Amino acid sequence: MSEVVMKGLKKVYDNKVTAVHDVNLEIKDKEFIVLVGPSGCGKSTTLRMVAGLEEISDGELYIDGKLVNDVAPKDRDIAMVFQNYALYPHKTVYDNLAFALKLRKEPKDVIDKKVREVAEILDITQYLKRKPKALSGGQRQRVAIGRAMVRDPKVFLMDEPLSNLDAKLRNQMRAEIIKLRSRINTTFMYVTHDQTEAMTLGDRIVIMKDGYVNQIGTPQEVFNKPVNLFVAGFIGMPVMNFFDNCKLLLEDGKYYAEIRGVKFLLGDFQQKALKQINAKSCDIVAGIRPQHVTVGEGELSAKIEVSEMMGSEYNIHARTDKDEVVMLIPTVDLTTDVSMGKTINFTTRPHLIQLFDRETGNNIIWYDAESAANNAPVCKRYDF
Amino acid sequence: MEANAKRLSLKKERAPKKKMTKEKRVRYFKDNSPYLLMVLPAVLVVFLFNYLPIYGVLIAFQDFMPGDKILSDSTIWVGFQNFERFFSDPQFWPLMKNTFLICIIGFVIGFPLPIIVSLMLNAMKGKKTAKVLQTIFNGPHFISLVVLVGMLTLFFGRYGLVNNIAAHFGGERYSYFLESSAFRPMYILSSNWQDFGWSAIIYIAALSNVDPQQHEAAILDGATRFQRVMHVDLPAIMPMVSVMLIMSIGGLMGVGYEKALLMQTDGNLAVSELISTYVYKRGLTGVPDQAYATAIGLFNSIINVVLLIIANTTSKKFSENSLW
Numbered sequence: 001m002s003e004v005v006m007k008g009l010k011k012v013y014d015n016k017v018t019a020v021h022d023v024n025l026e027i028k029d030k031e032f033i034v035l036v037g038p039s040g041c042g043k044s045t046t047l048r049m050v051a052g053l054e055e056i057s058d059g060e061l062y063i064d065g066k067l068v069n070d071v072a073p074k075d076r077d078i079a080m081v082f083q084n085y086a087l088y089p090h091k092t093v094y095d096n097l098a099f100a101l102k103l104r105k106e107p108k109d110v111i112d113k114k115v116r117e118v119a120e121i122l123d124i125t126q127y128l129k130r131k132p133k134a135l136s137g138g139q140r141q142r143v144a145i146g147r148a149m150v151r152d153p154k155v156f157l158m159d160e161p162l163s164n165l166d167a168k169l170r171n172q173m174r175a176e177i178i179k180l181r182s183r184i185n186t187t188f189m190y191v192t193h194d195q196t197e198a199m200t201l202g203d204r205i206v207i208m209k210d211g212y213v214n215q216i217g218t219p220q221e222v223f224n225k226p227v228n229l230f231v232a233g234f235i236g237m238p239v240m241n242f243f244d245n246c247k248l249l250l251e252d253g254k255y256y257a258e259i260r261g262v263k264f265l266l267g268d269f270q271q272k273a274l275k276q277i278n279a280k281s282c283d284i285v286a287g288i289r290p291q292h293v294t295v296g297e298g299e300l301s302a303k304i305e306v307s308e309m310m311g312s313e314y315n316i317h318a319r320t321d322k323d324e325v326v327m328l329i330p331t332v333d334l335t336t337d338v339s340m341g342k343t344i345n346f347t348t349r350p351h352l353i354q355l356f357d358r359e360t361g362n363n364i365i366w367y368d369a370e371s372a373a374n375n376a377p378v379c380k381r382y383d384f
Numbered sequence: 385m386e387a388n389a390k391r392l393s394l395k396k397e398r399a400p401k402k403k404m405t406k407e408k409r410v411r412y413f414k415d416n417s418p419y420l421l422m423v424l425p426a427v428l429v430v431f432l433f434n435y436l437p438i439y440g441v442l443i444a445f446q447d448f449m450p451g452d453k454i455l456s457d458s459t460i461w462v463g464f465q466n467f468e469r470f471f472s473d474p475q476f477w478p479l480m481k482n483t484f485l486i487c488i489i490g491f492v493i494g495f496p497l498p499i500i501v502s503l504m505l506n507a508m509k510g511k512k513t514a515k516v517l518q519t520i521f522n523g524p525h526f527i528s529l530v531v532l533v534g535m536l537t538l539f540f541g542r543y544g545l546v547n548n549i550a551a552h553f554g555g556e557r558y559s560y561f562l563e564s565s566a567f568r569p570m571y572i573l574s575s576n577w578q579d580f581g582w583s584a585i586i587y588i589a590a591l592s593n594v595d596p597q598q599h600e601a602a603i604l605d606g607a608t609r610f611q612r613v614m615h616v617d618l619p620a621i622m623p624m625v626s627v628m629l630i631m632s633i634g635g636l637m638g639v640g641y642e643k644a645l646l647m648q649t650d651g652n653l654a655v656s657e658l659i660s661t662y663v664y665k666r667g668l669t670g671v672p673d674q675a676y677a678t679a680i681g682l683f684n685s686i687i688n689v690v691l692l693i694i695a696n697t698t699s700k701k702f703s704e705n706s707l708w
Binding site: 051052053073074078079080082083084086087088089090091099100103104147151 | 597600605
């Protein structure tokens with residue numbers, strides 16, 4: 001068992017800057033959790049507090065049921081992979097892998113066995129005698145992962161481990177981490193600013209901004225049920241289209257979203273959910289994902305400014321009177337002319353429209369005030 | 385991966401250097417003219433004060449009298465006579481021994497000292513305290529040699545602080561400056577006291593380049609503070625240590641005459657007479673014998689050059705660091 005539990009974790013620096021506010025998070029045994037957010041959101045600081053590299057200003061941190069606030073990093077039974085590998089440049093790959101075990105004074109044959117096992121898993125056996133400078137970025141990152149693996153830790157911490165790699169290598173290494181995870185079967189905490197990494201790697205994702213956790217959920221949840229405008233805008237590529245100054249209307253017991261004068265009768269689930277929370281007509285910001293736009297029908301219209309043919313789909317930037325709209329249109333069965341300069345009609349499936357309170361920015365359906373108050377915001381659960 | 389391994393193994397096979405064409409040379413100078421212009425004053429200074437005076441070593445091979453021109457029709461060339469004179473001089477072995485001992489002992493104590501100090505300052509938790517200490521350690525470097533020897537006199541003179549304390553407790557007054565046995569410790573320790581902080585700067589600068597994540601990785605690996613110094617900091621400054629070692633060995637016999645002269649008394653002359661003080665005395669005092677003094681100086685410089693080459697070659701062979 002290697003659970004990590006954070007209770008009101010807080011980090012305040014000497015200059016009185018609060019980097020992390022009251023993080024409450026329960027990471028289950030063998031779970032892969034990803035902390036994601038823009039630069040300066042506190043994700044790395046949170047990870048470093050778990051590692052013991054940053055002092056915890058307030059709150060409690062439990063690893064495997066033990067309070068570890070004041071436990072030295074080496075005694076927390078964790079291992080960490082750093083962004084720039086942090087390999088010892090004067091040591092060979094073998095010595096880099098063996099260093100922690102040598103410090104633990106493990107017998108030589110045990111060290112040798114463990115190092116070679118890990119090298120085999122990571123396919124770096126042929127580089128054991130080389131020094132890090134004679135390795136490529138990807139190989140160095142494997143060594144860094146190997147150095148963490150030999151320690152057989154309870155919790156595996158990774159701080160943007162793929163950020164220094166080029167796009168192709170990053171994709172390759174991402175796949176390797178997924179494979180690795182199935183082999184070593186331990187608890188992972190992974191920090192990244194790349195939402196693709198977050199979505200593909202994480203069992204659950206923690207989205208952070210300005211030191212606060214904005215949402216905790218599975219990749220599907222954070223994509224389909226974003227609790228606020230920030231999460232909706234941060235997760236998803238291209239970014240969700242937001243239509244400000246729209247309305248949520250309640251007419252004859254039915255809920256509608258009015259977007260630029262066009263009324264959309266919301267889906268069954270939305271009707272039930274809005275009824276359950278007793279929603280009233282109000283001003284909203286409507287959110288529509290580029291993938292959920294359909295062209296060639298509907299009453300909304302826009303002029304195409306940029307049309308990028310991506311092979312299987314078109315990436316279209318169009319402009320209405322008030323908004324810039326991004327659309328991702330599959331090329332299969334496309335009959336509408338989507339070349340630059342053309343004016344097209346577009347619409348969306350109403351049940352996919354996200355409704356955000358114009359004042360608070362919170363999702364009217366998915367924002368759960370109770371979990372947010374506990375600083376562990378998840379999307380709201382409904383009992384129907 | 386295989387391709388990468390192949391590429392690395394073929395690293396040494398380099399394409400033959402192509403000769404620069406005239407056009408390329410002109411373009412090179414045109415492109416780099418601002419930088420070449422910037423470096424010009426430094427080149428001029430080095431040429432004027434370091435290379436031009438080399439011309440003067442010719443007098444080591446002449447029967448030269450003060451006032452003579454270095455090259456004229458009346459120049460009398462004597463070959464290696466001045467060198468032979470020095471080798472048969474009764475002062476030769478004492479001078480060699482004194483110079484060698486002062487330099488070697490000074491080097492053995494003085495070379496590791498700034499490295500240890502820089503590692504200690506770098507490992508200190510309180511960075512403010514470390515900075516204050518560094519500033520304090522740098523202070524003595526700015527004391528002139530005359531003042532430094534004056535301070536030594538105040539401390540170790542017959543009526544200096546040390547003797548006063550000894551006398552206060554019933555001890556005997558002792559003339560440190562008249563004793564041969566006290567000269568080397570006073571000379572070497574005061575030199576190291578004056579310069580260890582200053583020499584540490586270069587290592588502190590090198591240590592500031594160490595990636596903090598390497599330390600963090602070592603902390604997670606379970607390394608103690610001392611182990612981090614040994615496994616992260618020290619290897620990081622080793623290239624700098626190698627370069628400084630080569631340069632120190634290259635200048636090993638180049639001990640200056642000023643401080644030794646200032647500390648010299650009839651009592652300690654047997655150990656305080658060094659090659660440099662002897663060159664000064666023979667070349668500039670009494671009846672100057674400049675040809676002889678130049679020959680001794682040249683001999684000393686040649687030893688330094690030989691030591692430099694040996695040190696550089698050895699370093700090149702056993703490590704990846706060398707001056708050339």
